[in-house]
Amino acid sequence: MTQDLLLKNVRPMAGAATDMLLRGGRIARIAPGQEAAGALVEDGGGALVIPGLVEAHTHLDKTLWGMGWVPNSAGPRLIDKIDNERRLKHELGIDPARQSARQVVQSLRMGTTQIRTHVDVDVAVGVAGIAGVMETRARFADSMDIEVVAFPQSGILAHAGTVELLEEAMRMGSDVVGGLDPCGIDRDPKGHLDVVFGLAERFGKPVDIHLHELGLLGAFSMELIFERIRALGMQGRVTVSHAFCLGDPDAAMVGALLDEIAALDVAIMTTGPASRPAPPVARLLAMGIRTCAGSDGIRDTWQPYGTADMLERAMLVGLRNNFRRDDELSMALAVCTTGGAATMRTEGYGLEEGCTADLVLVPGETLAEAIVSRPERALVVKRGRVVARAGHALVQAP
């Protein structure tokens, strides 16, 4: 049993200073002036408390974190990047267990307490990525919740044997069936989506599809996804990641898609991409659409950016959506916290009494200040236990 933890002088969501008693992995009581015999006591010094940050889209299995700097010289086309990755995975020995562990520790010290990761499944790596990330999930079970998406990075139909590998990945305990640009990669959107949704039905798991396709092509793929959600009754169980087509200037097209997304309770993931059309976050939230954010790849063969800091992601989402007012910045933080939890259907997530005690202490006056300043995380707590302090994780990466 975890020892009780009493956080003194903290400000939940930048509100008034109070004390929070954490007991049995949950938030037991929020009230000022608490004493608790036998509890560990932490003085928050007036820091903000936010619920644990949620990394709703990343690729733990292939970060290069901690491997020395690997120069990126990949060509401009998608296929160049996929080929470059396949070559470097082999040449560099990108070990999924080791690398995912390194990113988990980095995420943790930045205040992330749960992660959804897409893990490559293809005929080159088979299910080695899944196995490696599962190893990391077990290793850090007390510090980080990790949801695994079986992700067909190289397509499904283009390489015989991929369907069987995806099945194996699901049998190994993957939580979500992944998919990728149904038109663009496999050149067979019906075939691709039938496999993805077929697996989801057979294994009783939700779906999370990467959709980079732009404009009408993306809209077409979305419609095919909607049709399958309706046919299989998968309302509320599908996420579309990136969804660049929702940033299209064609307002009528986007409006129609958003209406369907709201009606079918599809969740949308955005990274707040500066160089691509992006889903309009304020509009999605106003429509009640579950909207989350992620880092996508962190320092991998695709691109060099990223520090796994979901407060920085909130800033990038804010900048992309031209959020300036404090209430707008709160929306950016919401997609990096509650929006991720809503997407992953995390039970007990939040800062109320009774919620799971996953939380982060950050110095700052307001939530907006925390986002624009992104100071060192004073304390990160997972299920009532301190897992990082003063920017340092209390667990070790390999």
Next chain:
Amino acid sequence: MTQDLLLKNVRPMAGAATDMLLRGGRIARIAPGQEAAGALVEDGGGALVIPGLVEAHTHLDKTLWGMGWVPNSAGPRLIDKIDNERRLKHELGIDPARQSARQVVQSLRMGTTQIRTHVDVDVAVGVAGIAGVMETRARFADSMDIEVVAFPQSGILAHAGTVELLEEAMRMGSDVVGGLDPCGIDRDPKGHLDVVFGLAERFGKPVDIHLHELGLLGAFSMELIFERIRALGMQGRVTVSHAFCLGDPDAAMVGALLDEIAALDVAIMTTGPASRPAPPVARLLAMGIRTCAGSDGIRDTWQPYGTADMLERAMLVGLRNNFRRDDELSMALAVCTTGGAATMRTEGYGLEEGCTADLVLVPGETLAEAIVSRPERALVVKRGRVVARAGHALVQAP
């Protein structure tokens, strides 16, 4: 006379480790294994050395840095933001001398060694902003070079008396004549630009115009600017800041503008804006166009973002331009260093022997890593003298 400074074990532009001897404010010698009697010695520990970062566009006079968090609740229109600013300047007592000093110190600890700042001149504040920033410029003369742009934030023709205030600002020693959206604000592009270029001609100073106008409207304003450059022979002496219209999808229009920009040696400033069309940096550089970057306002009444970190700006420029390869990230760094110096025509800027000893030590393996990681600056040197160390400025802000 500044004491000689010997930097041991440093890697200029991430190259091979060497020693750099700084003497009389200049880089005297770059060679390994140097000894120098009487010199201060700093062990660089293998850190990268880059030339001093250049903040080529900011608004020192109106940052809220250090004033406690000021919630932003301004309306969505440009006029809402201008009105909001005017009200808050009065209500909060935003002192230009104090505030500019605070931002200068923050910039300095982040490795910036020169700044071009646009300073409000209008009938509400008169030239008080200019006077305040001039005070800061004198105060930090040994630590930071500051170029002052007399900036008509509220328009010129819309408020009688502004022209006279701009004249006064130039007589007070402003270095550059500013301007702002010739169509959008004054509703009289010819009138606006005639005043701006008229002042530039009379005072013999360059021009730097904010141009947020989009698409064809921005292109029209640019053409009016080109006409005046040609008529007055001001080739090489005009900067267009933001230049959103260069990010327009109309390739023919953009191509024609870029040809003129190259021919007239106009410099372009970009912040790498995520929510606006942006000048295509790689293309500008390939055409030999002087291209620089800036933070724009830092934590002011317009918007809350910014830490005055020009390595972070390089990251944002990189993200906006979809720069992924190491050579592309070097371009992002170039606009935050050499591009700024080229825009401000800074003599002796660079890392070669004989150049002014303005430089920054940053831990990291490569330039790309410095941009994506943005570590604490180990040492900042201005004209051969250490002005910041381990992320802390050695001068005090008020």
